[in-house]
Amino acid sequence: MPHHGQILRSLLIAAVTVLHFIQAAHAAEPDTLNRQRFAVHNKWLTEMSGVAASNIYKNHFWAHNDSGDRGRLFSFDSTGKAQTELRINGSSAFDWEDMSSFKDSSGSYLLIGDIGDNMMLRPFADVYLVSEPKDLRKPIIHANIKRRYSLIYEDGPHDAEAMAVDATERFVYILTKRDAHPRLYRFSLDAISGKPIPLNYLGEIRSIPSIEKHKAQRQGGISGGSPTAMEINPSGDIAMIVTLRNTYFFKRERNQSWLDALNKSPYARINNRLRQAESGTFTQDGKKVLIGSEGQPAILEFSDTPLYPNRKN
Incomplete structure (x- = not known):
């Protein structure tokens, strides 16, 4: 014995x-013990693929459908109560895949990414900039396009579902979905108007699920680690990338580029307990994240934004 x-x-x-x-x-x-799930009670929001926080109304959000819908957004509060439908005059909706919101000294804005291209055939991708409406009392309201960005990939078409804006830098970032390794591009909010805008290719992202475990996927295909949404927090130092399986969080240090920040292993991960996670955003104060799924009704889930580990501990 x-x-x-x-x-x-x-x-x-x-x-x-x-x-x-x-x-x-x-x-x-x-944060597995601190989640709050709710459904959006709107019969028209059937295939939610983008969501963004309002910068005017606390605990309010904007969302849009995937391909097949008209150019419109839907607003709702943090309980899922529908507020209004915002129709974007003069917009097309070939394949709306993600959206972001931001504010600057001139006002609050919504940025909508018509960037999906499953067959990778589109000569242009479009991003629409509209002013966020202040009056939500009517069931249907209209907004004019403040700026339409017609974007060109200089190396040929790509399919993308992830877009984020860094309002301090005044750059918009797009992360592709169907490449062997996700490719990061950007363009300026202040790009010359009236002309097609070449997207600036920054590099590949090889950090999902970590640097050590990252693998190439089949070119043109998708996997559980394919990006379906991206967002940068209001303070501009944390980014999240949503995939079908998980949401990953990356910390940017002072004077670090987003390419370098996103190529570090994520400091935290949230398992997406949703049927098909296709959208995500930070709340207005950045303290929580909201992940959304396609389907009817649209299901979303709040989680606390994971704290960045103190390097001194």
Whole structure:
């Protein structure tokens, strides 16, 4: 029979192993005990593929459908109560895939990405800029396009579903979906108007699910790690990338580019417990994230924004 000391040592090793497993699980998915799920009560929001927080109304959000709908947005509050439908005059909706919101000294704005291209055949991708409406009392309201960005990939068409704006830099970032490794592009909010805008290719992202475990996917195909949404928090130092399986969080250090920040292993991960996670945003204060799924009704889930680990600990 084993000696009592050997048994005690074996039990201690097992206990330490279990402790490390629990710590690793909590580090990978830090907020599993603090989630709030709700449904949006709007019969027209059937295939939600983009969501963004209002910068005018606290706890209000804007969302849009995937391809097949007209050019319109839907607003709702944090309980899922529908507010209004915003129709974008003069817009087309070939394949709306993501949206962002931001504010500057001139006002609050919504940015809508008509950037989807499953067959990778489109000569242009379009992004629409509209002013966020202040009056939501009517069931249907209209907005004119403030700016239409016609974008060109200089290396040929790409399919993308992830777009984020850094209002401080005044750059919009687009992350592709069907390349072997997601490709990061950007353009300026202040690009010369009236002309097609060449997208600036920055590089590939090879950090999902981590640097060590990242693998190429089949060119033109999709996987559980394909980006379906992206967002940058209001303070401009944390980005999240939504995939079908998980949402990943990246911290940008002072004077660091977003390409470098997104190519570090994510500091946190949230498992998407939704049928088809296709959208995500930070709340107006940046303290929570909201992840949304396609389907009827549209289901969304709040989680706390994972805290960045203190490097001194």
